[in-house]
Amino acid sequence: MTGYILRRIGQAVIVVLGVTVVTFILEHIIPGSLPRAILGSRASGAEIAAFNRANGLDRPLAEQYAAFLGRLARGNLGYSYRLNQSVDSLVLHQLPNDIALVGTALALALLIAIPLGIAQAARRGRSIDHLATTATFALYSMPSYWLAILLIAGLSVGLHAFPAEAPQAAGVGGMLADPRALVLPVLTLTLVNIALFSRYMRAAAIATLAEDYVRVARAKGLPARLVLSRHVLRNSLISVTTLVGLSFPAVLTSGLIVEYVFNVPGVGLTYYNAAVNADYPVELGITVLVGLATVLGNLLADLAYAALDPRIRYD
């Protein structure tokens, strides 16, 4: 087990290093170079040379990469020349909003998707299963912004029930102070994540229902409800843990889109604005962060999988 954990962490470190290499390459493919992008097209050769010297851009690539890595290791994600602010302070400011928004949606989605998947598996092939499968299939085939637009058209423009824009007050406290404005972004993200999770949950529960221990539990006369809650739910939760860890990229992607549509002051919207304004340092800093989150999610999922299921042995 220890060997597996160490090996798995070693792999994650390699992947993180790979992400930094990719980011470093991305920084260097900017046409006309980074100083041009920052200082503008009218900057003189001497100014560019001075900028390069000041930022170490005249050093050999290997040396630049080492410096870049050192910077990242100290938690320095770069500096936005457009906003005149360090990328880490920018991100730190907004990350709580993202965690509140995405976390709430994720929790709600799991609370709905897990029982839904088990109910579908238990009533497999009946009308409730077909209905739920069709609904999640439609949701799954829908880009998240299209779902968001439909919800805005119906609930905001049509019924005037909820505002079409997320709360704009600063900080998580400010966001939570206006819960009505949070409904649509949270609802969109929740539905997107339900579509992502419930199909897997249904498949996992169907696989669990076919196991011998479920048959034993039934044979010894355990009521169906208890079979589902004690045996099926618990065992299916193992695959859900993995699924949540692996779905980080999908969750971050829908997070970015929902933040864009509902104007949520979060890291995703900042990334979008940076791309519109060609604020490369912000884009690259957030890219590294997103890559790190994904690797960490995968790692935790694998370790949790090994820890939760005593039948899994890796030696």
Add this chain to the structure above:
Amino acid sequence: MTDGVRAADRPPAGPAAGPPPARPGTLDRPPGRARALRAFAGHRLGLLGLGLIVALTAACFLGPLVYHTDQIHANLQLTNLPPGPGRPLGTDSNGYDILGRLLVGGQSTLEIGFAVAVLATALGVAWGAISGYTGGLADAVMMRVVDIALAIPAIFLLIYLASVLRPTIALLILVLSLLSWLGPARLVRGEALTLRTREFVEAVTVMGGRRLRVVARHLIPNTFGVIVVSATFQVADAIILLATLSFLGFGLPPPAATWGGMLSQGTTYLLDGYWWEVYPAGFAIMLTVIAFNLAGEALAASLDARQRAR
């Protein structure tokens, strides 16, 4: 999805039914491909998906030959007109005919979707088959490359690249393919890992078949089911990514027509009640994605390629 559920209950009819006899020099064709075809033909939702794909493709590529509209020059006298005679879906804020624009936008959407699916699948299959068959250090290195590429969500990379470079159809195909081959690579590697220990592969090796021959003539044809299913889902995924990029404003630059761009532009007029500028593009994206997903699910059921491509 009713049929997909029932089809999954059936006993495996495809490659899993048993290893084909090893005959050097001939393609190891998985048995039951005709049976798989019949299973697909009996799959109503799969046929619906296939029919939708054919209909959409025909409409987008043949429609503009009959239904002529100007999608290049804006006409400010015809802006935001509701549907009426001569303009079945109305016009947008630039005076473009929306039905005509949907058809033209569909062309680039489908071209890019199909091209990405083919390129990404080819790259992924080659990478996965070589990695799984070779094993050892090469496999470890090749799979770490896949892990690294998977670690950064595609949309972040796409937005970055679009902010640095000017998107064209060829560039979008290239970039989307480079971001989409990872799923197929993992799937095919998994298949190759099990196939390489099978007798018919060992027989080829014993008879002096070269490694490239084993991979190209024996491993890859035997993963046919997984590859076809994965490629079908790839089209759907590429179309969603492409539409997302256009929706965010990083797709093909104007005057190119894109479904995501139309939706994004139409959303501005949501409060004005110009519904015809919002819903057609959104439903076009959704319908196309549903069509490919339905076809993919049906293929998966009839080829018994249970592994999902995502």
